[in-house]
Amino acid sequence: MADPSSYRPKPGQIPDSPGVYRFRDEHGRVIYVGKAKSLRQRLSSYFQDLANLHPRTRTMVTTAASVEWTVVSTEVEALQLEYSWIKEFDPRFNVKYRDDKSYPSLAVTMGEEFPRVQVMRGPKKKGVRYFGPYAHAWAIRETVDLMLRVFPVRTCSAGVFKRSHQIGRPCLLGYIGKCSAPCVGRVTAAEHRELAEEFCDFMAGRTGTYLRRLEQEMQQAAEEMEYERAARLRDDIEALRRAMEKNAVVLADATDADLIAVAEDELEAAVQIFHVRGGRVRGQRGWVTDKVEAVDTAGLVEHALQQLYGEEKGDAVPKEVLVPALPDPVAPVAQWLTERRGARVDLRIPQRGDKKDLMATVQRNAQQALVLHKTKRASDLTTRSRALEEIAEALDLDSAPLRIECFDISHFQGDDVVASMVVFEDGLARKSEYRRFQVKSFAGQDDVRSMHEVVSRRFRRYLQEKQKTGEWQEEDATDTPEANGGPIGEDGKPKKFAYPPQLVVVDGGAPQVAAAKKALEELGVDDVAVCGLAKRLEEVWLPGEHDPVVLPRSSEGLYLLQRVRDEAHRFAISYQRSKRAKTMKAGPLDAVPGLGGSRRQALLKHFGSVKRLRAATIDQICEVPGIGRKTAETVAAALAQAAPAAPAVNTATGEILDGEEG
Numbered sequence: 001m002a003d004p005s006s007y008r009p010k011p012g013q014i015p016d017s018p019g020v021y022r023f024r025d026e027h028g029r030v031i032y033v034g035k036a037k038s039l040r041q042r043l044s045s046y047f048q049d050l051a052n053l054h055p056r057t058r059t060m061v062t063t064a065a066s067v068e069w070t071v072v073s074t075e076v077e078a079l080q081l082e083y084s085w086i087k088e089f090d091p092r093f094n095v096k097y098r099d100d101k102s103y104p105s106l107a108v109t110m111g112e113e114f115p116r117v118q119v120m121r122g123p124k125k126k127g128v129r130y131f132g133p134y135a136h137a138w139a140i141r142e143t144v145d146l147m148l149r150v151f152p153v154r155t156c157s158a159g160v161f162k163r164s165h166q167i168g169r170p171c172l173l174g175y176i177g178k179c180s181a182p183c184v185g186r187v188t189a190a191e192h193r194e195l196a197e198e199f200c201d202f203m204a205g206r207t208g209t210y211l212r213r214l215e216q217e218m219q220q221a222a223e224e225m226e227y228e229r230a231a232r233l234r235d236d237i238e239a240l241r242r243a244m245e246k247n248a249v250v251l252a253d254a255t256d257a258d259l260i261a262v263a264e265d266e267l268e269a270a271v272q273i274f275h276v277r278g279g280r281v282r283g284q285r286g287w288v289t290d291k292v293e294a295v296d297t298a299g300l301v302e303h304a305l306q307q308l309y310g311e312e313k314g315d316a317v318p319k320e321v322l323v324p325a326l327p328d329p330v331a332p333v334a335q336w337l338t339e340r341r342g343a344r345v346d347l348r349i350p351q352r353g354d355k356k357d358l359m360a361t362v363q364r365n366a367q368q369a370l371v372l373h374k375t376k377r378a379s380d381l382t383t384r385s386r387a388l389e390e391i392a393e394a395l396d397l398d399s400a401p402l403r404i405e406c407f408d409i410s411h412f413q414g415d416d417v418v419a420s421m422v423v424f425e426d427g428l429a430r431k432s433e434y435r436r437f438q439v440k441s442f443a444g445q446d447d448v449r450s451m452h453e454v455v456s457r458r459f460r461r462y463l464q465e466k467q468k469t470g471e472w473q474e475e476d477a478t479d480t481p482e483a484n485g486g487p488i489g490e491d492g493k494p495k496k497f498a499y500p501p502q503l504v505v506v507d508g509g510a511p512q513v514a515a516a517k518k519a520l521e522e523l524g525v526d527d528v529a530v531c532g533l534a535k536r537l538e539e540v541w542l543p544g545e546h547d548p549v550v551l552p553r554s555s556e557g558l559y560l561l562q563r564v565r566d567e568a569h570r571f572a573i574s575y576q577r578s579k580r581a582k583t584m585k586a587g588p589l590d591a592v593p594g595l596g597g598s599r600r601q602a603l604l605k606h607f608g609s610v611k612r613l614r615a616a617t618i619d620q621i622c623e624v625p626g627i628g629r630k631t632a633e634t635v636a637a638a639l640a641q642a643a644p645a646a647p648a649v650n651t652a653t654g655e656i657l658d659g660e661e662g
Contacts, residue, residue, distance in 0.1 A: 004061045008047045014040040019071045020081045022089070023064035030089035032060050032293070035078040037329070039069050054294040055537055056553050060093045075332035076339070083306045095269075095289050095303045105283070106131040106140045108153070108200055113189055114161070114182045115196035117144055117153050124311065131203045131282060146239040148178040150214070151199040154192065155179065202240070204277060204315065211240060255279055257320035258308070259350075259359055262300050263366035266538050267291055267559055270370035271304045274362050277318075286369045290554050302327035309340055317341035322350045322359060374563070383556055384427030390557030391503070394549050395542065397529055401503035402426055405458075406564045407516070408507040409439070409450045410572035416579050417445065419454040420572035423501070424564050436575045448515045451506055455519040462500055463523060500528060507565050509534040509548075510541050517543040533565045592638045599626050603635070614639045 019039040023032040036042035046053075046061050053061065072078050086094050107120035111127020119140050124130060144155070154161065156171055156179070164170050164183040174181035182192040202210055214237050221230035259274045268290055275283040287304070295303070301323045309317050317340050326349060327333045337345040350356040388400035404424045411417040423433035437457065439450045504520075506512045513532035520528060531549075532541040538558065539548035551558035589600045589610065606624045607613040613621070613635075621632035 004047050004050070004064070007064070007066045009043065009067065014043050014069070015071055016040040017071050018073070018075050018078045019069050020078050020085060021067060021069040022085065022091075023060065023093075024066045024068070025063055026065040030085070030091050031064055032091050032093040033082055033085045033089065035075075035082040037075055037078075039071070043067065043069070055539070055550055056093070056291075056294045059550070059552065060293070063093075075329070076336050079306070079332055079336050083310045086306075087310070093293050095291065095293055095295055095300065104140060106144065106203065108196055110193075110196065110200070114154050114192055117148075117155050117196075117199065129200050130316075131200075145178075147199065147202065148173070149239045150210070150236045151195050151202065152178055152180040153196050153199050154182060156183075203282075211237060214240070255320060255355075256318045257322055257355070258318050259322045259355075259362045260301060260304055260308075260324070261359060261362040261366040262297055262304070262324055263363065263370040264291070264297065264300065265370070265562075266535075267553060267562060268370065268373070269300050270366050270373060271300065272362050272366035272369060273304075273308065274358065274365075275318075276358075284365070286366070288369065288373045296325075298325040298327050301325055302333060305333060305337070309337060313340055314342060317345060319343070320346045320348075322348065322355060324349065324359070324363070384560070387427055387556035387560040390551070390555055391561065394540065394551055394555075394557060395503070395529060395531055397502070399502070401501070401529070403499065403501040404503045404505060404564055405501040406505040406507065406568040407451060407454055407458075408565070408568035408572040409447045409454070410569075410576040411445055416576055417450055418572060418576045418579060419450060420568050420575060421454070421458060422564065422568045422571055424560075424567075427560055429567060434571055436571070438579075447508065448511045451508070451512045452515040452519045455504065455506075455516045456523065459500075459520060459523050459525050459528075463525075500525075502529065504528055504530045505561060505564055505568075506530070506532045507535070507568055508532050508541075509539070510545075513541045513543050531561075533561050535565070538562065589635070589638075592635055594631065595635065599624075599631070602626055610639070 016038050018035075018037055020033065020035045021039060021043060022030050025031050034042070046057065046067075050058050050062070070081065072081060086096070090096070104119050104121050107118055108129045108131075109116045109118070109127065110129050120128070120130070148155070152173075155173065156164070160171060161183050164174075164181075168184055170179065170181040170184050170186070173179035174184070174186070180187045180192055180195060182189065187195070198210065214233055218230050218233035218237065221227070221233060255276060256278065257276045259276065261272050263270045263272075268288060271287045271289075273285050274281050275285075287307070289300075289303075305321070305323075305327070317337055319341075321337065326347065330347060334345060334347045337347060350359050385400075388402070391397070392400045402425060406422050406424075407419060409417065409419050417439040419437040419439060421435040421437070423430045425433075435458070437454050439453055441453050442449060504516055506516050509532055513530055516532075517530045520526070520530065530543055533539075534541060534548070537548075538553075539550060540558075540561065541548050551561075589595060589603065592600075602624055603613055603621070604610070607616060616636075618629065618632045618636050621627055621635055622629055627635075
């Protein structure tokens with residue numbers, strides 16, 4: 001680990017002008033590339049007290065051994081040079097998007113003498129026009145099959161084309177009218193190229209011209225009584241319309257735009273792009289990335305724009321680019337896009353209407369892509385094994401923690417304090433082992449005290465189970481099984497809390513970790529490791545340590561700990577909300593002993609409200625099916641003792657509403 005002060009430039013060496021800088025490690029490899037409006041201000045920010053730096057930035061500057069920079073004239077030049085260097089050096093600390101799948105595109109090889117229409121994947125090639133990408137290759141083939149009626153462009157491979165030329169006989173598509181057969185000279189190279197250009201124009205969204213032309217030709221053929229030709233033109237028009245219908249209209253004003261949405265958490269981000277041409281979604285693609293540098297949503301958007309348009313020119317850059325957050329500053333990025341398109345590009349956040357609604361759809365796709373990526377990553381056996389090994393190494397454990405339990409505390413403004421315990425075995429959630437707790441030993445909000453109580457209850461129950469099986473002799477086992485997890489099964493085996501974890505994770509920092517450790521020590525449990533994961537900086541805290549353990553941001557071990565912690569938080573929140581909902585829905589009838597839900601509903605349905613039920617006589621209550629006289633007397637007595645609720649008020653009109661709702 002290098003000391004940043006050892007390679008810090010001397011005062012006055014760094015120019016106060018726009019530029020791009022590179023950090024290199026001790027082996028001379030570029031590990032980070034950045035740009036700045038003022039190199040002096042930006043680079044100085046890296047050489048402050050390490051404690052004030054973001055953990056990701058701190059890791060980068062301590063890994064680096066030198067820094068260098070290049071001065072440029074404008075911020076736009078800095079943006080271009082930054083993109084070029086990131087592509088050339090592939091720095092480990094820069095955000096790098098990778099496709100979450102290999103999307104196919106419709107490609108027209110305009111660089112060949114006889115252009116060919118085909119499905120292509122992978123990096124773009126020079127001299128090829130691309131449309132898409134699409135979600136599925138079969139969608140491209142269906143579209144092409146419809147369009148070949150009108151634009152019979154070559155689709156065969158070079159081998160098939162050469163053989164047909166040698167034997168003087170076209171392939172099947174040439175015989176059925178879905179290829180103009182340039183291989184045998186039915187059309188010239190110039191005529192075939194014109195067909196290919198018309199095909200590209202139609203795919204680019206300029207559809208009205210060709211439909212109007214075909215309709216005019218159809219009407220002319222009908223007037224000249226060439227009915228067979230008119231019928232063929234009618235079928236051609238229908239085929240083109242069906243091809244257009246495969247891309248739903250999403251923007252009514254025939255907009256050309258790309259919509260970019262970002263879904264992110266502390267460690268990863270997913271980007272989704274919808275390509276809209278002529279008001280229709282012509283393609284979709286997505287990327288995922290590890291957040292190895294300190295970057296916000298605006299920064300992720302800027303990186304996405306660089307990757308999306310860094311190799312594009314002309315119409316490949318649309319007139320509008322809609323994003324969830326604007327890069328800071330936005331002017332250089334907008335100017336860079338304008339230069340690549342050769343015309344003005346509007347970079348903005350949609351505020352209302354159809355564009356905002358479509359952006360919400362793109363955002364949902366990005367969120368789903370992030371969830372799917374995490375699910376795939378968590379299900380990989382090799383990745384899980386590496387994660388457990390990294391955790392064992394970072395926490396100095398004797399072996400990999402095959403069973404991890406995580407605890408989280410949740411409350412609502414100090415009330416309804418609950419806790420959750422989630423279990424991960426071999427890196428996978430074991431939901432049948434999840435447990436919930438109500439904190440009742442004290443009133444008010446105290447997360448540290450609550451954590452001590454919950455961990456104590458969980459491991460006290462574990463010790464009781466060991467005592468029952470003869471594995472442990474514990475004199476002070478005051479908690480009963482029924483109070484802390486339920487009864488023993490009929491087969492004599494414990495139903496809950498039967499197995500100890502190798503690692504206890506608590507949601508929080510040093511105070512929560514100390515409380516959990518104290519609970520284990522009081523019970524004499526000394527073979528279970530404890531750590532805490534603080535959400536703000538994703539730091540791992542160990543008992544008795546003044547400084548946290550900082551795992552690398554790309555660490556699979558940190559990813560697993562984060563997933564365990566987030567699952568515990570989700571489980572605790574859902575339990576706390578369910579309790580609060582039940583409390584809010586509770587009514588006077590809930591306190592009546594022996595009155596179940598079905599009979600409560602029957603009473604309310606019969607009388608219409610609690611107010612009318614309270615005014616009813618015992619004989620009237622007995623008229624309700626299923627309600628006997630003894631139950632009716634109990635209901636009447638309970639409602640007489642309960643104080644009437646305050647009248648309900650319609651907050652919109654101020655009207656006092658009659659009757660109490662059950």
